[in-house]
Amino acid sequence: MPETDIPPQTKIGGTVDTALEVLSETSNKGWLSRILPFMGPAFIASVAYIDPGNFATNIQGGAQFGYTLLWVIVASNLTAMLIQSLAAKLGIATGLNLAEQCRNHYSRPVVIMMWFLMEIVAMATDLAEFIGAAVGFNLLFNIPLWLAGILTAIATFLILGLERYGFRPLEAVITTLVSVVAISYLLETILDKPNWGELAYHSVVPLFSGSESILLATGIVGATVMPHAIYLHSALTQGRIVVKDPRQLKRLFRFEMIDVLFAMGLASLVNMAMLIMAAATFFKHGMTDVGTLEVAHRTLEPLLGKASSWIFAISLLASGLSSSAVGTMAGQVMMQGFLKKKIPVWIRRLITIIPSLIVISLGLDPTRTLVISQVVLSFGLPFAIIPLIMFTRRKNVMGVLVNHPATTALASIAAALILALNVFLVYQVFITGV
Secondary structure: OOOOOOOOHHHHOHHHHHHHHHHOOOOOOOHHHHHHHHOOHHHHHHHHHHOHHHHHHHHHHHHHHOOOOHHHHHHHHHHHHHHHHHHHHHHHHHOOOHHHHHHHHOOHHHHHHHHHHHHHHHHHHHHHHHHHHHHHHHHHHOOOHHHHHHHHHHHHHHHHHHHHHOHHHHHHHHHHHHHHHHHHHHHHHHHHOOOHHHHHHHHHOOOOOOHHHHHHHHHHHHHHOOHHHHHHHHHHHHOOOOOOOHHHHHHHHHHHHHHHHHHHHHHHHHHHHHHHHHHHHHHOOOOOOOOOHHHHHHHHHHHHOHHHHHHHHHHHHHHHHHHHHHHHHHHHHHHHHHHOOOOOHHHHHHHHHHHHHHHHHHOOOHHHHHHHHHHHHHHHOHHHHHHHHHHHOOHHHHHHHOOOHHHHHHHHHHHHHHHHHHHHHHHHHHHOOO
């Protein structure tokens, strides 16, 4: 039985039974009914790819450089699909999540160090997500940011309370919140009336426009590939549907790949829509200095009408609430995996709220705080991506789901590029002071 505190498969009853039918090829259901039991884990993990940190980097990128950096979003999300597919595969093949694998294969001092770094990452993650949701409440209801922070904490507790009822209720709420963000930005994009020809060109042609565009491109990548989402996804698949037959394992992974493609594809479209919105409204009208979420919200109203600013605030709120809940889940998975210990989720939530409340009480700039939090996340990336690749390439760990050598090579190249870009981002922020 998996050690993680993620609810076991027995709590989702009919979903597992249907999935096992499909895997044993005895089901006569239609293709949609066959796919649905496997959908969910990647949608929860994908929340990390459309969190408030993405709002900050995408809006700044679109406002300053128009559609130029669209290709960065496309490339980074394709990379995310690859990395998340490996995370899902690790949980399916081994029945253990990434943190548990690290505990089993690395020395105690290394494991303690990794856990400590991942806790810092978890706090940085929660900082971005908590503040984003608080800003959403603040923009929607015009209430003080401190009160918005308290409302965010209460709402997150309620969402996390669904865990006791199993996977499906939690997955349904998280997927609904992700859908709110997606629909919001679909409406924003329609209102924007972007130049579709330019949009298509910049989606596939790599271009930069000076050193600042390189910095923002790096920030977009840093806000896209999140270390905590890698650990969480491996836990979400480890005990959800358990099969041992090699043929069924391969079929299960193929179905999980559909989940990854749908979820990460949606996240990619939402991120592109964020940048498109900023490019078609701010850059197009010469408003290249729009750099904060509050300013973006206010300036949308005269350009696109009152509805658009409400849509923006609702999408930011949905993004912050869903990603805050997911961040707390990831923190639980990492502590249990590395240390074989757990604390009540409400205690963890209270602990990770403290830095966010301090930032709010000090009156620090929320958007700048979001960007800095993404830099902190970059420190945790090597401790998630490198072990993931090392484990999934080993036959004695993965069995029939071991990586093809080409997959390992491609993942290694992607990891090297991600890490290099994040080192550059840290250098720019802390050394040159950009």
